Amino acid sequence: MKHIKLLLVFVSVIIGIFSFTGGATATSYPSAIAWNNFVYGLSTEEIDIKDIGNQIGRIERLRTPMPKKNGESNDKPVGSLLFEINGVDTLDVIAVKVDDKYYKASPNGPLPITTKDTIAARKVIILIVSSFGVFLTLIIIWRRKRRRIG
Known part of the structure; x- marks a missing residue:
């Protein structure tokens, strides 16, 4: 249970970082x-x-x-x-x-070259990387639990 809470905190922090960096206001730009x-x-x-x-x-x-x-x-x-x-x-x-x-x-x-395709590709890459991180974390937790039991 402790590991699941840790995983949820990790995922929340990652999502928070990505949503925060995209939310710049107009007053922060010249x-x-x-x-x-x-x-x-x-x-x-x-x-x-x-x-x-x-x-x-x-x-x-x-x-x-x-x-x-x-x-x-x-x-x-x-x-x-x-x-x-x-x-x-x-x-x-x-x-x-x-x-x-x-x-x-x-x-x-x-002018920056940003099209809908490049933005969509970035979102897919972020999703894949974060999913891989969650998957890797779950594997590590599962292996540690297995060692303690066996």
Whole structure:
């Protein structure tokens, strides 16, 4: 009975760890926008309107905790416009218009490639590994009980 309780605690801890790591909140992430297959981090630095070039896009969806597709943001309002900055490549920096102010956004890296298939595969791997751990623990408990009896 003692071993079963220990096993239940072990499984509960493992499940708790996996559920806790997936539950990040939007406030724990920096302000970001996905555009041109990059995640751009927003700064508080304002850009003068005379430096603003052509409109290149707009934010179409909010996504928490981080944007995963072009046109998504984790905290800027839907409809916020994206602009190029005169004399600067959009791969280096873009401008985001929020409440009649333009803010600088710099690329932090490429968009993560996560599809439903890769997420499902990760879940299957986690399930297999945790099941193997439970199975191995049960075998060890069973062998120890058998040694004590015999």
